[in-house]
Amino acid sequence: MKLITAVVRPERLRAVKEALFRAGVTGMTLSRVSGHGGEKELVEHYRGSSLVLEFRDKVKIEMACSEPFVEPCIEAILSAARTGEVGDGKIFVQPLEQVIRIRTAERDVEAL
Amino acid sequence: MKLITAVVRPERLRAVKEALFRAGVTGMTLSRVSGHGGEKELVEHYRGSSLVLEFRDKVKIEMACSEPFVEPCIEAILSAARTGEVGDGKIFVQPLEQVIRIRTAERDVEAL
Amino acid sequence: MKLITAVVRPERLRAVKEALFRAGVTGMTLSRVSGHGGEKELVEHYRGSSLVLEFRDKVKIEMACSEPFVEPCIEAILSAARTGEVGDGKIFVQPLEQVIRIRTAERDVEAL
Ligand SMILES: Nc1ncnc2c1ncn2[C@@H]1O[C@H](COP(=O)(O)OP(=O)(O)OP(=O)(O)O)[C@@H](O)[C@H]1O
Ligand SMILES: Nc1ncnc2c1ncn2[C@@H]1O[C@H](COP(=O)(O)OP(=O)(O)OP(=O)(O)O)[C@@H](O)[C@H]1O
Ligand SMILES: Nc1ncnc2c1ncn2[C@@H]1O[C@H](COP(=O)(O)OP(=O)(O)OP(=O)(O)O)[C@@H](O)[C@H]1O
Ligand SMILES: [Mg+2]
Ligand SMILES: [Mg+2]
Ligand SMILES: [Mg+2]
Numbered sequence: 001m002k003l004i005t006a007v008v009r010p011e012r013l014r015a016v017k018e019a020l021f022r023a024g025v026t027g028m029t030l031s032r033v034s035g036h037g038g039e040k041e042l043v044e045h046y047r048g049s050s051l052v053l054e055f056r057d058k059v060k061i062e063m064a065c066s067e068p069f070v071e072p073c074i075e076a077i078l079s080a081a082r083t084g085e086v087g088d089g090k091i092f093v094q095p096l097e098q099v100i101r102i103r104t105a106e107r108d109v110e111a112l
Numbered sequence: 113m114k115l116i117t118a119v120v121r122p123e124r125l126r127a128v129k130e131a132l133f134r135a136g137v138t139g140m141t142l143s144r145v146s147g148h149g150g151e152k153e154l155v156e157h158y159r160g161s162s163l164v165l166e167f168r169d170k171v172k173i174e175m176a177c178s179e180p181f182v183e184p185c186i187e188a189i190l191s192a193a194r195t196g197e198v199g200d201g202k203i204f205v206q207p208l209e210q211v212i213r214i215r216t217a218e219r220d221v222e223a224l
Numbered sequence: 225m226k227l228i229t230a231v232v233r234p235e236r237l238r239a240v241k242e243a244l245f246r247a248g249v250t251g252m253t254l255s256r257v258s259g260h261g262g263e264k265e266l267v268e269h270y271r272g273s274s275l276v277l278e279f280r281d282k283v284k285i286e287m288a289c290s291e292p293f294v295e296p297c298i299e300a301i302l303s304a305a306r307t308g309e310v311g312d313g314k315i316f317v318q319p320l321e322q323v324i325r326i327r328t329a330e331r332d333v334e335a336l
Contacts, residue, residue: 033255
């Protein structure tokens with residue numbers, strides 16, 4: 001099992017959710033985050049200007065998946081989240097050792 | 113060491129915190145999240161209806177633990193978070209390579 | 225590649241961001257969280273008092289890095305986040321199997 005985390009533009013969230021649903025994802029957790037992806041902003045001061053890191057509102061989507069769903073999920077996110085402009089976001093894949101469904105105490109692939 | 117993440121109903125948070133405390137957990141991080149766990153909702157439109165993914169407010173609890181605390185923690189969460197209705201939540205266990213306490217720069221099990 | 229997560233005091237965030245920027249970090253994701261780090265609070269009641277876990281506002285910073293950046297990042301966080309008082313925060317390091325830049329579909333170290 002893997003934990004897939006995607007950080008995307010809020011305005012692409014609806015399309016990403018629909019694409020994930022079509023890819024067969026049945027569980028996900030969303031958080032509002034603030035992200036920096038390399039952009040700097042020139043800030044004018046009273047006696048000059050300086051470069052500051054730019055932060056933008058993003059949405060973080062986390063999904064626990066079994067192995068066969070990993071590539072379909074990534075493809076779904078790539079196609080639905082991309083605008084082609086800088087700042088479209090990132091996908092991270094991490095190992096996941098256990099998943100447990102609280103209602104039934106089922107573990108691992110049965111819990112997904 | 114492991115990172116345990118639980119996504120639970122906000123109304124069970126207090127009971128879960130107490131159960132974790134009794135299980136010996138001394139550190140945890142909480143976030144407000146929005147979650148989908150398979151439920152679909154029928155939305156009525158002007159000319160029909162459609163299925164949309166239902167999202168609910170949940171709380172995410174993250175705890176870094178040493179191995180002997182992993183099962184007691186899971187048991188504490190299972191018993192305190194369960195209502196028996198769909199949507200009770202999920203527990204995820206991930207590998208954790210390093211933990212560092214910022215105040216002292218202690219690392220790993222000493223930092224827990 | 226690793227995922228570094230730091231939970232720090234909100235009032236140290238600006239210093240931590242500057243230190244990470246000087247250490248060469250070009251991407252990070254921030255969330256507002258609520259944290260417990262062992263402190264208990266005595267709460268007075270109508271007929272006595274009880275110990276409750278104290279929760280404080282913290283900021284969670286997540287950064288995906290390639291291996292050579294891991295120690296410089298940790299050092300940057302340690303020096304910028306530390307006040308010397310309890311509650312300065314924690315750093316967690318986890319394995320990261322894949323990173324993908326959504327705009328270009330580049331994977332792994334090229335995506336960082
Ligand atoms: N290395 C990283 N670690 C953690 N989060 C990151 C990292 N890089 C980017 N992010 C998150 O992803 C969001 C979008 O990043 P962004 O799309 O700008 O990545 P990028 O690699 O700079 O790609 P692009 O060149 O297309 O801008 C950021 O706002 C941040 O939340
Ligand atoms: N695969 C998943 N990946 C990430 N988060 C998930 C996943 N499944 C569930 N969650 C999170 O857990 C919350 C509760 O899920 P839920 O309890 O509905 O899981 P479930 O497997 O559908 O169990 P049940 O059949 O009891 O409803 C969701 O709202 C979501 O935040
Ligand atoms: N084991 C843990 N798992 C998850 N989050 C933790 C853990 N320990 C601490 N945290 C997070 O880090 C924040 C700061 O913790 P804190 O600095 O109090 O750690 P500590 O180990 O108690 O160190 P100190 O002795 O300096 O207080 C907490 O509010 C919480 O968000
Ligand atoms: Mg960028
Ligand atoms: Mg469900
Ligand atoms: Mg503490």
